[in-house]
Amino acid sequence: MSEIVKQEIEQVVYKPKIEQKKPVSFIWVLPLIILGVLGWIAYESYMKKGTNITVIFKSAEGLKEGVTPLEYKGLQLGKVTEISMHEDLKSVKVNILVKKEVAKYVANESSQFWIRKPTISLTKISGLSTLISGHKIELSPKFKKEEDYNSTNEQLFFEGLDTQPNDEYEDNGYYISLIANDKDNVEIGTPIFYNKFQIGEIISKEFKYEKVFLSAYIYDKFNYLVNQSSKFVINEALKVNYGASGLNIEVGSLYSALVGGVTVVTPNKDAKKIEKEEVYTLFAKKDDLRKKEYFHINFEKANGIEENSAIIYKGIEIGRILTVGLQNEILQTKAYVYDDYRYLLTNNTKFFVEEPTVSIEGVENLGNIVKGNFVSLVYKEGTFNNIFKAIDKKDINKNNRSIKLELYSDSLNSISEKSKIYYKNIEVGKVDSYSLTSNLQKVKIVVSIDDQYKDLINDHILFYDMSSKLVEMKALDLNINYSGVEPLLNGAIGIVGEKRSEKLTKKEFKLYSSFKDVEKLKKVYNTGITIDAFFDNDFEIKPNMAIIYKNQEIGFVKDIDFDDRRSTVRLFIYTPFQKYITKKSRFYKKGIVNLKASLSGVLFEVDNFTSLLEGSIHLDTDSPITYNNYEVFSSEDAMKNSSNSISIVFDDVEGVQENFSQLTYKGVNVGKVTKVSLNKDQKVEVKAIIYDDYASFAKEGTIYYLKKPRISLQEIANAGSTVMAVNIGVIKSTSANTQTKFDGLKDQPSVEKSHFGTVFQVEDSTASSVNVDAPVYYKNVQIGKVSKVDLSSDGSKVIVDCLIDDKYKKFVRKNSEFYDISGFEMKFSIFSGSKIESNTFTSILKGGIVVVTPYEYNEIASSKDKFILNKTLREDWKSISPSIK
Structure with missing residues (x-):
């Protein structure tokens, strides 16, 4: 990089930007706003602060803190703020904050509070809004004017009411107070009916003094139907009775069955209206409206009798048992009869307990099995009485039985005080009582015989126990004692005897253990003759075996003299049957059961009931020969084989x-x-x-x-x-x-004449298709059949026996012709074609014969006449139709 550039870079200096700051920040304004809002809320809360009151309720069910309102006629006056347990631990404290502007109307001594709950029934729906919002607390003020509140005292603690107070009712409404003693199925909203038409409803229900108090409201337009003569009764939607006549079900209207209800009965429409302070009884049933006569019945024993047991006379319920108590081993009861039947309470009336009875005649008082026993009575005229001593039903007719007898037995067996006495299966008396004799060796049974049968009783009468043993078997000797269902259930005594001219002189009799014992004595008392009869020792005869003639007992075996070859039996024949004993009389033994079997079948024979028990000797009078001595054969076949x-x-x-x-x-x-x-x-x-x-x-x-x-x-x-x-x-x-x-x-x-018909012999040169059982026809109607086909004695021809039914014999004449129609016949011609003829399908398979009798017929043929069997049937045989008489 050049030096010139470096100098330029190093010499660049930026000048700072200067801004002037605001004196106050906005962030400090927000807390001031919040503080102002809180202050306003505090001011509003102070200015609108309500009054806290406390209401004590038995239950807080449906109430919620911060939710449940306090209302008056739909206007919200406050809200539940707290729910807590009361100091007595039996109720709850509900704290309610009441709005300040209504505090003087709520927190004063005139206020009452109650909980409004939803009411839903078939007749009325109220408080429906509480289904969603929950229960509400309602205010019910006693004061109705503003000046009343200015002079009242403030009150912050209240006792809540269980139901809507009476002060809430309409001022001009017709309200009636009812008291229900024993029914709790009446609720608020229950309708009140008059002639099945609703005229009011129950509007409140309160339990106090251990009774249920109800308020009934009668609609204005029906006020005239309820007055001081009115009676109030709870509807019975379903009434079920089990009486002596069976099951009785009464059903009210469907509406009553669903909602219940109270019915008003007003006998006098002109009576005064009911005052508000008057209290009327709500009856449980219509029966309570009837006038009753109360009385007492004492029972020594009363099985099944309890409170509400019915009193029935001639099938009609006339009253009921109210209370039952035991005192000094006596069952004391208080009862009533309806006033209409008061006349039945006399000093001669007898009360007794009616129980279900099972006998051979059927079941009596079946309804008792379901509902229980009831009290009945026997009425006789007399003076009025209200205290009675019940008797046992079996003692009712004791005075009607004229003859008292004492029977002595080794054992009581099945005899009881329910046992009856029978003669030929007809009831003639009854057992009264039984006890041991003074030496404790026998049982004494006291019986009574009905007056209408007194002529039956004499010194020769015999008594036996009909129920001692049903089946007894001793030494292979079977004894069946069955006289019906009644003796098996309750025991019974039978009488054997007949009406005699002698008067009754004794009062004590022996009770035999079974009919078999009495039957032996009866034989001794009968008159008759004794005959001796022989029998072989290959079968057994016992003493007392019955002698039977045409299913009637005519005697018995008295005794037996045994011999190693032929023994002798003495037969006792009763006097009325002596005439059947002749020189042609003979006897045979019929055993208990005769059973023979083979591959061909089973032979099973049982004689009458007597034979079933011990066998019997039968008399036969159809002998073709006479006898010097009487004989008893081992069986009927053996007897008949002898003759x-x-x-x-x-x-x-x-x-x-x-x-x-x-x-x-x-x-x-x-x-x-x-x-x-x-x-x-x-x-x-x-x-x-x-x-x-x-x-x-x-x-x-x-x-x-x-x-x-x-x-x-x-x-x-x-x-x-x-x-x-x-x-x-x-x-x-x-x-x-x-x-x-x-x-x-x-x-x-083959015979000329028999019960089958008449035989006509027809000769044939050779055997044809005619076989045994082939039909014989006359004008296509079968009149007989071939009974035999055989060679003649010399073998020269075949003999066919035609058995003709007797009713068709007149159609066979001496000049009648017999034709063989066996098989079928075929004809063939160049000009007329082929023809096949056959009489019947049977004749094709097994042959047959046709008889043709000409118009000019001769006399009736006999079995000795001979006929020729023609092989070819004449063509006009169908048209030949003589009138034969």
């Missing part, structure tokens, strides 16, 4: 079963197979018995054949024999000679 049996010999009896294979005639079982065995000729001998009409089946010429199953396209016969036993068919004979041994046939034989 009603036949023998049938077969080559083979596949499917025949003992006791299951039946002898059938026209589809009816007339006998059965009792034994199947081989004889000395190695043939099968079938022993069978005939149930009834033995003589008509044990005749010479009677045919017995096996009814084996036969299945074809035309029919299914004896199908049951494919799975069950094979039966034996019977074709009766007209012979007068008796026969008991027969040769049986393997299938149904």
